[in-house]
């Protein structure tokens with residue numbers, strides 16, 4: 001279905017996916033209204049520090065944003081050198097010539113990614129309606145309402161600190177089952193989290209162990225700690241439309257299954273959804289030709305990590321740490337090479353997303369999740 005010139009395009013969700021769609025559409029001369037359920041952008045993140053990954057493409061992610069007409073007018077810390085620890089506490093430094101990721105702040109504060117996207121959208125003429133929880137959307141519309149199940153959780157604290165900027169990662173099931181514990185420090189602020197893929201029931205035990213481990217290994221110092229946590233949803237959909245409306249970002253399940261990096265997928269899917277509305281092209285076809293194999297590789301990487309990491313954690317980190325350029329190493333691991341394509345059907349059987357109902361996208365739906373879980 002094509003849109004008329006005077007149609008207003010409705011977008012549900014003012015996360016990176018929704019705002020990037022809105023920016024792309026309004027720059028093409030369309031009228032856009034974004035509905036946001038919360039009183040401001042980035043509400044579920046408060047002032048979380050996150051990494052905008054920079055290894056899946058050779059091109060730098062900030063250059064990519066620039067080329068797509070998306071603002072880079074947010075604060076960021078280019079992250080090259082860092083420190084990883086195996087479960088015995090051995091250090092394995094990692095390094096790269098170019099940033100492996102850019103540390104950014106999430107939430108409504110000036111300088112955050114969310115604030116910059118909101119500002120760009122509003123300056124271009126997008127109307128953003130806060131406290132507007134969408135239940136039904138007429139066409140033309142885009143659904144960008146964030147995760148709808150918890151395949152992984154990241155739990156810990158935000159805090160203030162005098163520690164120097166940097167990032168540290170511990171790969172140890174005793175701290176983060178199936179995942180990793182991480183510490184990010186930037187400009188007097190910090191985030192410490194256990195990112196776990198199972199045993200959520202005992203999250204507090206893992207958070208406590210994570211804090212203790214970072215205190216022991218890097219003298220973690222937290223002032224005014226505030227508890228924070230969130231969920232992540234990984235899922236490779238068979239189609240990314242609800243009716244004829246594109247579904248994007250984490251609502252569609254788009255997220256790196258290995259480490260839980262979702263911002264870049266959210267942004268890229270926002271661009272594609274806008275383009276599909278502008279050109280009438282099939283959104284699913286555009287998405288799948290560009291990103292499906294990358295997502296599938298991340299599923300294979302997760303299963304390999306799950307199944308073999310336990311036998312060689314120390315060896316694995318030692319191997320990575322010997323690599324002169326970890327960005328390059330990661331780029332190769334995310335390359336949809338033949339062997340990974342071959343392994344995908346096996347890996348898919350091993351990974352079960354908690355999001356069982358591929359047909360439900362929250363809007364226009366009366367399923368139990370939509371009736372009972374809408375205030376997540």
Ligand SMILES: Cc1cc2nc3c(=O)[nH]c(=O)nc-3n(C[C@H](O)[C@H](O)[C@H](O)COP(=O)(O)OP(=O)(O)OC[C@H]3O[C@@H](n4cnc5c(N)ncnc54)[C@H](O)[C@@H]3O)c2cc1C
Nearest residue numbers: 013015016017037050051134146230249250261262263266
């Ligand atoms: C603790 C934590 C740490 C993370 N760290 C990283 C990281 O380091 N790097 C990385 O790349 N990714 C990270 N992620 C994942 C990343 O934050 C998400 O993948 C990304 O924010 C998804 O963007 P989105 O626009 O799809 O959804 P969101 O950012 O969740 O935005 C969706 C918006 O929709 C709104 N909404 C929901 N329902 C409705 C409705 N019915 N009507 C109107 N509005 C609605 C929500 O309030 C929200 O503002 C992390 C996630 C968590 C929880």
